Amino acid sequence: MVLFCNRPVKTLLVAVALLAACNDIARAAEVFIDISRQRTAQIIMAVPRFNMKEAKENLKEDVNLAEDGQKAMEFDLLFSGYFSMLTDNAVLGEIESKTADARHVPWDLWKEAKVNTLVKADYYALPEGQIALETFLFDVDRHEQLAGIRYTGQRGIFRKMTHKFADEVVYRFSGAAGIADSRIAFTSKVKGNKELFVMDYDGHNQQQITKVNSIIMSPEWAPTGDKLLFVSFHMKRPAIYVLDLHNGKITALGGKTGQSQSAPAWSPDGKTIAFTQALDGNSDIYTINVDGTNLRRLTNTDSIETSPTWSPDGKKIAFVSDSAGSPQIYIMNADGSGKERFTFNGDYNADPAWSPRGDKIAFTSMLDTRFNIVVKSLDGLVEKQLTADMGRNDSPSWSADGRHLAFTSTRNGTKQIYIMNANGNNQIQLTNLPNGASGCSWGPRN
DSSP states (O other): OOOESSSSSOOOOEEEEEEEGGGGGSSOOOOOOGGOOOOOOEEEEOOOOOEEEEOOOOOOOGTTHHHHHHHHHHHHHHHHTTTEEEEHOOOOOHHHHTTOOOOOHHHHHHHTOOEEEEEEEEEEOSTTTEEEEEEEEEETTTTTEEEEEEEEEEEHHHHHHHHHHHHHHHHHSSOOOOOEEEEEEEEEEETEEEEEEEETTTTOSSSSSOSSSSSSEEEOOOTTOOOOEEEEEEEEEEEEEEETTTTTTEEEEESSTEEEEEEEOOOTTTEEEEEEEETTTEEEEEETTTSSSSOOEOOSSSSOOEEEEOOSSSSEEEEEEESSSSEEEEEEEEESOOOOOOSSSSSHHHHHOOTTTEEEEEEEEEEEEEEEEEEETTTTTTTOOOSSSOEEEEEEEEEEEEEEEEEEEESSSSOOOEEETTSSOOOEEOOOOOOOOOEEEEEEEE
């Protein structure tokens, strides 16, 4: 069976070219911030307002991009956890008033403001409704330009260009790719149904991407970022479907016909899907190839087994079982062998999410009659509660770098999507939809 969502979800493309002035620091000869120079405090970063360059085309509608770009860049870099920000607009404005050229840096003034690194940007109109963004990263301590990249595309993806350079800054600083150019999928009620939505990781550009007029739940990104798994009730029974984000086509996943399916999870290599299937009223964990072949039953007990999540190497699966009398998290080999219990604290532990770094699992735990997010290391030595005294918190989902989590919370009344650092700091609400938002899944880097 093949369905279609209400419209195709086109992949956003950004033309990227290194500025001619920066060819000496292209990726072939990268320059990184020296992490050994990091002080006990975080690196202090400044991001002045983006500068709108003069152009033949009227850019009145783009004046706000200066502030939008600055705020987006500041959010990305601050949330990365590597930087603290100079946010005194009076200081930023005074220093920037000394020059109108993004490539000119008054080093002494920035040093006097105790800034270590600096991001500057110019933008201007191009023909046919396009816009160019020229971005620069400077090491103030060493009076060096570290990166310069020119992005072009339609005005509607201006924020995406900004996110891409924020990821470049994080990469130059840490050697690891950032997650600013990633998206989060979730579900929300629409006219009595529940449909699938996606948004940028910072909550912007929220879009409904299905219109199946049913109840949708449990979205799950493919490792390649071009497909989404989800569960829908539009054929009366819960079943798993695959949404192709390039063309909007929705296809039913293979499995035993007529059986209830739920909780899909894509393997790290994108070739296999683990899921829950109820056979004769009993739920167990199965795997199946993406093309619908090779259906395998991994658990076979009288208990309820559900919510599988893969280890990053694809060799193990964590899942929930009530075989001990209450829902607890277990780990087994990907072929179903070697089942071992993982959680022991609390009477209810569910929603496991394996960190992309492979060293810990986040999950939902009932603690003192409330549901909260907990992270536990694979060796069992560290178990930390990340949320407390703020409504019901559940459904954790890791960012691609393993340094952040998305989750849902009712702390402000309705269930909404939040993000936070993996240590529980910096909890930020992303959605504020009247009908709430749930079932979040943080996608890979675009």
